[in-house]
Amino acid sequence: xxxxxxxxxxxxxxxxxxxxxxxxxxxxxxxxxxxxxxxxxxxxxxxxxxxxxxxxxxxxxxxxxxxxxxxxxxxxxxxxxxxxxxxxxxxxxxxxxxxxxxxxxxxxxxxxxxxxxxxxxxxxxxxxxxxxxxxxxxxxxxxxxxxxxxxxxxxxxxxxxxxxxxxxxxxxxxxxxxxxxxxxxxxxxxxxxxxxxxxxxxxxxxxxxxxxxxxxxxxxxxxxxxxxxxxxxxxxxxxxxxxxxxxxxxxxxxxxxxxxxxxxxxxxxxxxxxxxxxxxxxxx
Amino acid sequence: xxxxxxxxxxxxxxxxxxxxxxxxxxxxxxxxxxxxxxxxxxxxxxxxxxxxxxxxxxxxxxxxxxxxxxxxxxxxxxxxxxxxxxxxxxxxxxxxxxxxxxxxxxxxxxxxxxxxxxxxxxxxxxxxxxxxxxxxxxxxxxxxxxxxxxxxxxxxxxxxxxxxxxxxxxxxxxxxxxxxxxxxxxxxxxxxxxxxxxxxxxxxxxxxxxxxxxxxxxxxxxxxxxxxxxxxxxxxxxxxxxxxxxxxxxxxxxxxxxxxxxxxxxxxxxxxxxxxxxxxxxxxxxxxxxxxxxxxxxxxxxxxxxxxxxxxxxxxxxxxxxxxxxxxxxxxxx
Numbered sequence: 001x002x003x004x005x006x007x008x009x010x011x012x013x014x015x016x017x018x019x020x021x022x023x024x025x026x027x028x029x030x031x032x033x034x035x036x037x038x039x040x041x042x043x044x045x046x047x048x049x050x051x052x053x054x055x056x057x058x059x060x061x062x063x064x065x066x067x068x069x070x071x072x073x074x075x076x077x078x079x080x081x082x083x084x085x086x087x088x089x090x091x092x093x094x095x096x097x098x099x100x101x102x103x104x105x106x107x108x109x110x111x112x113x114x115x116x117x118x119x120x121x122x123x124x125x126x127x128x129x130x131x132x133x134x135x136x137x138x139x140x141x142x143x144x145x146x147x148x149x150x151x152x153x154x155x156x157x158x159x160x161x162x163x164x165x166x167x168x169x170x171x172x173x174x175x176x177x178x179x180x181x182x183x184x185x186x187x188x189x190x191x192x193x194x195x196x197x198x199x200x201x202x203x204x205x206x207x208x209x210x211x212x213x214x215x216x217x218x219x220x221x222x223x224x225x226x227x228x229x230x231x232x233x234x235x236x237x238x239x240x241x242x243x244x245x246x247x248x249x250x251x252x253x254x255x256x257x258x259x260x261x262x263x264x265x266x267x268x269x270x271x272x273x274x275x276x277x278x279x280x281x282x283x284x
Numbered sequence: 285x286x287x288x289x290x291x292x293x294x295x296x297x298x299x300x301x302x303x304x305x306x307x308x309x310x311x312x313x314x315x316x317x318x319x320x321x322x323x324x325x326x327x328x329x330x331x332x333x334x335x336x337x338x339x340x341x342x343x344x345x346x347x348x349x350x351x352x353x354x355x356x357x358x359x360x361x362x363x364x365x366x367x368x369x370x371x372x373x374x375x376x377x378x379x380x381x382x383x384x385x386x387x388x389x390x391x392x393x394x395x396x397x398x399x400x401x402x403x404x405x406x407x408x409x410x411x412x413x414x415x416x417x418x419x420x421x422x423x424x425x426x427x428x429x430x431x432x433x434x435x436x437x438x439x440x441x442x443x444x445x446x447x448x449x450x451x452x453x454x455x456x457x458x459x460x461x462x463x464x465x466x467x468x469x470x471x472x473x474x475x476x477x478x479x480x481x482x483x484x485x486x487x488x489x490x491x492x493x494x495x496x497x498x499x500x501x502x503x504x505x506x507x508x509x510x511x512x513x514x515x516x517x518x519x520x521x522x523x524x525x526x527x528x529x530x531x532x533x534x535x536x537x538x539x540x541x542x543x544x545x546x547x548x549x550x551x552x553x554x555x556x557x558x559x560x561x562x563x564x565x566x567x568x569x570x571x572x573x574x575x576x577x578x579x580x581x582x583x584x585x586x587x588x589x590x591x592x593x594x595x596x597x598x599x600x601x602x603x604x605x606x607x608x609x610x611x612x613x614x615x616x617x618x
Contacts, residue, residue, distance in 0.1 A: 007405065007407060010402050010405055010407060011407045011408070011409070013402060014399075014402050014403065014407065014409075014410075014413045015409075015413070017399060017402075017413075017417065018412075018413045018416040018417060021416055021417050021419065021420060021473065021476070022416055022419075023441075024420070024431055024432070024435055024473060025419075025420075027431075027434075027435065027441050028431050028434075031434065040439060041444070042441075042444050042445075042448075084326040084327070085327075087323050087326065088323060088324045088326060088327040090323060091319070091320045091321075091322075091323035091324045092324065095316050095319060095320040095323065096313075096316055096320070097316055097317040097319075097320030097321060098317060099321075100320060103324060103328075106331070107327065110331065110335060112525075112529065112598070113335070114529060114532070114533055114590065114591055114594050115533065116533055116562055116565065116587050116590055116591070117339055117342065117587050117588065117590075117591045118334065118335055118338045118339060118342070119565075119569075119587065120342055120345070120569050120580055120583050120584050120587060121337075121338030121339065121341045121342035121345065121584070122334060122338050123569070123570075124338075124341070124345070124352060124580060125333075125334075125337075125338060125341075127352055150330060150334050152326060152330075153326050153327055153329055153330020153331070153333070153334065154326050154327040154330060159327065184319050184323070188323075209422055209424070212425075213423070213424045213425030213426075213427075214425070215425050215426055215536040215539075215540070216535060216536055219539075220570070231425050231426045232426075234426040234427060234430070235426055235540065238430070238544060245430075245544075247434050250430055250434075251430070251431070251434065253427075254426070254427030254428075254430050254431060255427070257425075257426075257427045258423055258427050258428075261422055261423060262422065262423075265422045269415075
């Protein structure tokens, strides 16, 4: 009896917390469909559903261009991160070579490194590296390169994650291929990677969320408006309103920017939770 | 790559192959070594080019005056001296940052652990609750900051809700005394990541321990205090360290909030109350604080000071951890 009451109240608390966590998103949707005169106050259902807010949101600035930029940067970075991290992880997990454990220790150490230490020298580096007129810029600054190229050198956390998973794969599975004369590159690509699908999905989702919603990188490296990503574009949109943003439009635009993140998450959620339990770490 | 490893051919015609190619002379072990280094090369190049190299360079730059256009000028310890003795904004940013870390990290830890304990009771609907509580974690960036600015408006949703229960809510991001509590409230929305990590830690505690304790007639409190918390302590420790490092470097959200509605980012929000360390560093390097802007030397010195602060705090935590973090394996071995 006491136990039932205890469990009952625990359930109620959890339900309440869950509701609290959902309210901001619901309020966002509600606001995005309201007319300006309807904004203040507590009503959840708009007096009139102002669908045209989304049309306005789409028509600001260079929305199309910004979307395209974001898609290009995100795709290129995610592909690069997944490929390079998994190749590096393969070496750490399944090849034996002197210096391996020391190097892996350094990988782990960089995970703890505060990003702020490399912020300024990286900016200086990218302001000196020649881009030979790529995207109209003499140097890497004001091109997509600083946002894409480093992703192709792998990411310490993803390397760690993939290595842990790859170590769990039985050596029997690759021994046969080795005897048949398959190269290590081939084993990595056609045996290990398919087996790593849940972790690869987790890594891809983490990377996708990170790059799609990255603010600091584009803020530092992209100066021309036609190169902006959606994150910079959103802020531009707020400025365009001149001090007092139209919250209904702003919420509509914000929701559209968040939608791909939600869709990707929902599609791969199963993999994601699985992969997450393997790692025991949040990326926030 | 394919040419490098063709053991099938090599094994059939070993003597000729050895003569033909010096690579084939390599033993399997040597070949594995070469391939091992070759495969980590992407990371190694990135590490040297984008992490280690820049770190060394920034250490040098922190002793210079440097605006990118002209060559760095050696000024010795001058940047560090100015930061510590002539820079009230630096001390303001230290105060703000430590305030936020000091309040936010413990609150996040306690609330996340409490939610995880509730979720771990395996009540009906737990999976759904877990998904909902984690959901905000997939979102970040400008859109979510706008959302919270909207909710925390002086006459916004939160204050309206508080008004319903008779509480007169503060002006949050407008009132210098309430900007940081506002950031803590906002940060609670992203607690789901921490909850999931705690939950994973809780799931790994053997059930037999609780069963044994139940036979001995232990109360729920005793079980939590003497089984759950000690066995969860490595997870708690790990989370404190990583959350702390993250909170020290808060940037994007305060940059957007401080710079919105015509506000000047360089001032760090109302009454400089959101002038956090990395925001100040950004302003020195790329913004309009200090003479001429682009004060890369000064900003690099700031970065190294923050690095040392975080390092020292992490080392202190590691030292303290010996007293309260329980590692099962160690206990068995020693």
